Amino acid sequence: MTSYHVAVDSTDSATLGMCTTYLGAVLLERLSELPLELSSPPELVRLNPNVPWKTRGNGAFCLRYEGEKDLLDEILFIAENVIWNLSVFEDPQTNPGLVILEGEVPISFREIYHRALHEILYLDAVKEVGDYAGALMKGWKNERGLIGALSAVGADLAEHTYEAILYRPAAVKDRMRQVDAGTLREASKRYPSTFFNIDPEGNPVCIPHSPCPVILGIRGVDPSDTLEASRMVKAEGIERWVLWKTNQHTDAHIELVRGLSSLRPFSSISAEVSVSSPSAYIEGGHLFFDVSDPEGNTATCAAYEPTKGFRKSLSQLVQGDRLRVWGSIRSEDVPLPTINLEKVDVLELAVIGVPVNPRCPECGGPTESMGRGQGLRCKKCGFRGAGLEPVEKIMEREVRTGLIEPPSDAWRHLFRPSCLPTSKERGYGGPWWGTGAP
Ligand SMILES: [Zn+2]
Known part of the structure; x- marks a missing residue:
């Protein structure tokens, strides 16, 4: 038995659609044909939100498996095939990267993950770390996606949330999704550990308007609540779904x-x-x-x-x-x-103290200045007090x-709202993905 880590980044396009996580959803299905078991939930990893050339949300994914030895070639063949079929190669910002690592994740990968949240990394330095660890790396075009993919392998999701994403087929490019907002509002109410679904006015905020395959994503701190909430939402044309474990909303950046x-x-x-x-x-x-x-x-x-x-x-x-x-x-x-x-x-x-005219000592009326250096006079009874001076009042x-x-x-993907409790696993063991509606 051995372990495999399969990570992909930079396959989608802000303008032409696709979503790297959809590619992950398809890859989950394709890799299930091999004698492999997921060893942890599928991971959606957001990286430095300030990177100027990010595709959409600067998100990569990593799938971690345990299974038979000598499957590297087959995993590579399947992953390359999915990337070839689904990536938006025509967008100049889209530069796919695939990293497959067998065995334990080295500390050097963890360091790259942390640096990828805070800095701009150079491709050569990242490739060197991958080479040294014997990782399989396959990059397309300028190969920049290798940075995010290797970082995703190194991701440490000690602090995490979940997102249940429902997908439609990649060929569907409508900007509109048929989602019953009423069921979304009900789901949010029934599962208060989910968040970011609707705004205070009850309008959906978790449904994109881009031509990508995401129908909607339910975010939450409890995995089974998050999946159950996504099951309550009535939406048309669901092809597949994934319950992602993610560093979203943890301030990891x-x-x-x-x-x-x-x-x-x-x-x-x-x-x-x-x-x-x-x-x-x-x-x-x-x-x-x-x-x-x-x-x-x-x-x-x-x-x-x-x-x-x-x-x-x-x-x-x-x-x-x-x-x-x-x-x-x-x-x-x-x-x-x-x-x-x-x-x-x-x-x-x-x-902050601000000067305020005192009330009149005779009648309690308001006072006003008689001019520069002239003291104050009561507006009501005309009292003029020699000692009457503005007093300092705390603003x-x-x-x-x-x-x-x-x-x-x-909010950005990594923003941690104060309403979020710290993440605690509640013993949820899956399922983490499926075809059709959840
Ligand atoms: Zn007065």
Whole structure:
């Protein structure tokens, strides 16, 4: 007996359809013809969301099996065949990669996975790691998909969620899906451990509008709830399904950093900072403000228009407010490193005194200034007090301490919403995939 890890990346196209996970669903069926058993749930692995040349969501998959020895050639033959048949080779961004590893996953693969979440990796360095471990690597076109595929083999999903994805045949390219939204709302209500299915108004958010084979995906923290919820949804033309274990919504892309001195472009960080400038909206409705760390390093924080109410809450922050910010670093060709905010925890609000005219000591009426250096006068009874001076009042803040998060339609795949409990397996043993409806 031996183990096999089969991973694929970069087969889909943002504009022309396909989805690498659909290819995984087909491969699950084809590989079931071999004397192999899945040794863990199929894994959907999201990598650095800031990679400029990602196809769609920068997602790869890895299938892990146990079975007879000497099946490498057969696995390779089947996987190549599926990639040939389904990849969108005509899209310049689509550069498929296939990695098959027999045996234990080496530490070097785990390192590549972690680096692939935070950095831009070079193909040659990744291929070297694969060669050294004796992995079978097959790349197409510029072969960049090998980076994601090898990273997916190295993925460590200690922290994870699940996504049950229902697929239609690859030939179907309609942007519309026939899904009964009522059953989706019922499923969300019945299985509260699922999330990201509908928005607060009850509109579906888990149904894509692209020409890809995904009909919908139900995300959740409990595998059997997630699958059961997907079974409740009435949808037309389901060809197959997969219950993926995934690093989605785990903040796997975030690196905790101590200060702002070492922000690398294309990485995602979390840091404690203080607001150091008033916030300002720029054209297009994007909100910007500056922050600094205790060493005096500074950065600009940005909340873009699609995050809607998130910006409004952030616009009430003032200089001196202490925050923990989560976000991705944009490219370096701007004066200050810019943190594209994903969420903010308001740790401590600055205390701001504003001068306020006191009430009249005689009648309790409002007072007003008589002019520069002239003191105050009661508007009601005309009382003029020599000692009457504006008093400092602590400004009432509209913003409160605690997390500020964007609405769900602005979440990215790896974004961890605070409503999510930490992931715990609940003894679910499968099934993980099938043909027809679940
Ligand atoms: Zn008065």
